[in-house]
Amino acid sequence: MKIAVCIKQVPTREWQPRLNDDKTWVREQDVSYEMNEPDAYALEESLRLREKHGGEVVVCSAGPARVQQVIREALARGADRALHVEDDALGPADAFTAAAALAPAMAEQKFDLILTGLQSDDQGHAQFGPVLAEKLGIPHSTIIMEVIVSGTELRVKRELEGGWFQHIAMPLPALLTIQSGINTLRYATLKGIMAAKKKEIIKVAAPAGLAARHKIVALYAPQKSKQTVMITGSPAEAAKELVRRLREEARVL
Amino acid sequence: MILVVAEQRDGKLNRASWEAIAAAQQLAGGATPIKIAVAGQALSGVTAELSAAAVTEVIAVDDAALGVYTPDGFVQALQQLIASVSPAVVLFAHTYQTRDFSATLASRLDRALVTDVTAIRSVNGATAYARPMFQGKLVADVVPQGPAPHLVTIQIGAFRADAVGKGAAAAPVSAASVTIDTAAIRQKPEAPFQEAKQAVDLSQAERIVSVGRGIKTQENIAVAEQLAKAFGAELAASRPICDNGWLPMERQIGSSGQTVAPKLYVALGISGAIQHLVGMKGSRTIVAINKDADAPIFEVADYGIQGDLFELAPALIAELQKS
Numbered sequence: 203m204k205i206a207v208c209i210k211q212v213p214t215r216e217w218q219p220r221l222n223d224d225k226t227w228v229r230e231q232d233v234s235y236e237m238n239e240p241d242a243y244a245l246e247e248s249l250r251l252r253e254k255h256g257g258e259v260v261v262c263s264a265g266p267a268r269v270q271q272v273i274r275e276a277l278a279r280g281a282d283r284a285l286h287v288e289d290d291a292l293g294p295a296d297a298f299t300a301a302a303a304l305a306p307a308m309a310e311q312k313f314d315l316i317l318t319g320l321q322s323d324d325q326g327h328a329q330f331g332p333v334l335a336e337k338l339g340i341p342h343s344t345i346i347m348e349v350i351v352s353g354t355e356l357r358v359k360r361e362l363e364g365g366w367f368q369h370i371a372m373p374l375p376a377l378l379t380i381q382s383g384i385n386t387l388r389y390a391t392l393k394g395i396m397a398a399k400k401k402e403i404i405k406v407a408a409p410a411g412l413a414a415r416h417k418i419v420a421l422y423a424p425q426k427s428k429q430t431v432m433i434t435g436s437p438a439e440a441a442k443e444l445v446r447r448l449r450e451e452a453r454v455l
Numbered sequence: 456m457i458l459v460v461a462e463q464r465d466g467k468l469n470r471a472s473w474e475a476i477a478a479a480q481q482l483a484g485g486a487t488p489i490k491i492a493v494a495g496q497a498l499s500g501v502t503a504e505l506s507a508a509a510v511t512e513v514i515a516v517d518d519a520a521l522g523v524y525t526p527d528g529f530v531q532a533l534q535q536l537i538a539s540v541s542p543a544v545v546l547f548a549h550t551y552q553t554r555d556f557s558a559t560l561a562s563r564l565d566r567a568l569v570t571d572v573t574a575i576r577s578v579n580g581a582t583a584y585a586r587p588m589f590q591g592k593l594v595a596d597v598v599p600q601g602p603a604p605h606l607v608t609i610q611i612g613a614f615r616a617d618a619v620g621k622g623a624a625a626a627p628v629s630a631a632s633v634t635i636d637t638a639a640i641r642q643k644p645e646a647p648f649q650e651a652k653q654a655v656d657l658s659q660a661e662r663i664v665s666v667g668r669g670i671k672t673q674e675n676i677a678v679a680e681q682l683a684k685a686f687g688a689e690l691a692a693s694r695p696i697c698d699n700g701w702l703p704m705e706r707q708i709g710s711s712g713q714t715v716a717p718k719l720y721v722a723l724g725i726s727g728a729i730q731h732l733v734g735m736k737g738s739r740t741i742v743a744i745n746k747d748a749d750a751p752i753f754e755v756a757d758y759g760i761q762g763d764l765f766e767l768a769p770a771l772i773a774e775l776q777k778s
Contacts, residue, residue: 215668215726218749219592228589297558298567324589326729327570332526332558341527341641344555345711361711362647363551365704369645376641381711383698413601415567419578420596421588426754427736430743433760440760441770444742447758452740454662454719455686455775 203257203351206285206308207248208318208330209241209276210300211269215323226418227294237272240319244380246387247349248317249280255351258282260311264303266290270403277398278390284401285311289408296416297322297329305337307406315356316377320345328379335377342377343370347384456511457483458542458604460533461493462552463501464524468493471548471609473616476508478609479546480620482575482582490514490540492631494532496522502628509622512629514540520635526556527640533560535633542604544582549608551710561606567599568606571729573613586610590728591751611710611733655689655705662688662719665708665735666696669724669745669764673701679723682768685775686721693731709734724764727752744768 213219213233220229237245248259261276261284263269273284287303295303308316316335321328328344335342347367348359357371361381390398431447433440449455459479461472472493479489491505494516506513516532533556537545547553549571561568574585576596583596584607599605657663664683670676676696683690690706697707708715709731720738725731727743727750735741736755743756744764753759760767 213589215590219589221593228593298562301562326588326590327558328554329558329561329568329570332555333562336559336562342559343526343642345551360555361551363710364714365712366647366649368647371643371645372641382694386700415600416569417598417600418595419581419583419598421593423749424587424591424594424751424754428741428755428757430753430756430759432753433758437762437766437770438773440762441767441774444758444760444771445774448719448740448742452719452757454740 203251203255203314204312205248205251205257205259206262206311206313206316207241207245207259207276207281208262208304208316208334209245209272210238210263210319210322210324211235211265211272212238212322212324221421226421228421230293235268235271237275238319238322238324240321240323240380240382242319242387243382243384244317244319245276245279245281246385247380249388250385251315251349251351257314260285260313262304262308263287264289264295264300264408265292273403274398275390277401278394279388280394282401284403286403286405287408288405292408296325296414297327298333298415299412301330301333301337302412303408305334306409308334309338314374315351316340316375317380318377320379320381331377331379338377340375340377341372342379343372344379345381346378347381349378456540456542457487457489458537458540458545459489459491460545460547461491461501461505462548462550463493463495463498466497466500468501468504469548469550470616471550471611472505473619474611474614475546475548475609476510477614477616477618478572478575480509481614482544482546487543490542492516492536494521494529503625506625506628507621508626509620510626513626514629514631516631516633518633518635520637520640523644524552525640525642525644526559527642528635529556530560530563531635531639532633534563536631537564537604539631545604545606547606547608549610553608557606557608564604566604566606567601568608569597569599570608571610572607573610587729590726591732592749610729612736650704657689657691657706657708657713657715660689660715660717662686663691663708663715663717664688664721664723665691665693665725666702666723667693667725667731668695670696673699675765676701678765678768681772682721682723685772686719688719688721691715693725693728722752722756723768725752726750727755
């Protein structure tokens, strides 16, 4: 089975954002990056499917040269080769643009199954997967917690709200967006890291005429919905003050 | 004209639809007409309920092929509806179902989609939609580009369902005729199910201590457990803790877990991603303990302590045991 996994490079969870001068994007020079967590689960799922059914796993990513960091990591974890649609303008791209950038090169590869995370930890549009499926003319399902392949048929477990699930069948080729927690992640071994250096990364230029669907006119810190009382002091002092306020002010103890 | 796509299952309206209607009424400002559409089968109960809203029309998109939700079926139906009513904006509640089909619909229409919107404002004459970015660390005002209609999904809990303006008389209900090619519906869904009977009903708990990534290791869960005991609280968690198997899934708070509103909610080492906040922000008193002063959890907290939870939890346990 020929499996593609689409991964995105996103700022680390510890990163503290700083805005650029016109306050419409972040200062990219301050950012340290990592693999989008839901995409890491999609990668793991694709490696498990390959182990079961054979075939290959191809990592696909759109972005500037810096995204090679997460492509190399995916190769070190066990993916076979990579497709990188490289363009500096794709760093802050919206989901629609990213899908349009990857679609032509991915269409040529004729994948049986495409996996990606259900959303990105940076922009969080939750649109990339379904838009890519539509551009490739294949069916999709979202927020998937189990993937079963038998022949040309696919059966998945889709998460619904509030602890409900649903099984859905569909034909291959198809695209699935994977929910975090579907499996247990593996990490790269030293052997994997060494092997990754020899694996092929095909670089493709972004198609011409990509038009952004979103214009960010302002980026800012969220406004508080509540007046938060910040309690300071040593741990013992802060604990004492919090318990006093919970008893006397909030009356919840 | 603004079109709101309401959501129902088996004749039961999803409450979040009212929040999308409230957002539409704010966007309309009393000037732009609003229509509500709902897709499915046997919709008379739902359309009657929706017709209480102060809107121009309620449209039933009723077809046997829409009785059970599929993304392919709903995209076909809504594409035809949008072509016939020509709205400038289409609003949806940001439910799991909307997330499943709205991007496909936008792509097929070749129009912009803005998801997870928390506020609508006018910026230099253009309508801008505010949405969280970077795990809630920042908010972006987004102006969708390209021709109308623009599709917009409204975050659950961002607008108040009880703020919906009701009409003096019931709005007229009409039926839209759509033609669904059932052969083009590729997904074959089965009936929804619950994994196991939920043993813990956290929605009934008066006090909850909830633990997040800040706890670092499985062994440290005991710290949160002891703090919950000292508060006389149930123990709960954010999604990553349950993903790791450190606590069972049934103790998860958030959009994919339980929604709670206890008297006291203590968030221990939880940064406050939106998927978590929607499950707990209705709590009466919220305490946040986090090492990061900029963590979004502090935006909804009544009391906050910035510091090391491994120092603060034992101090709190000692303090609570004093009396």
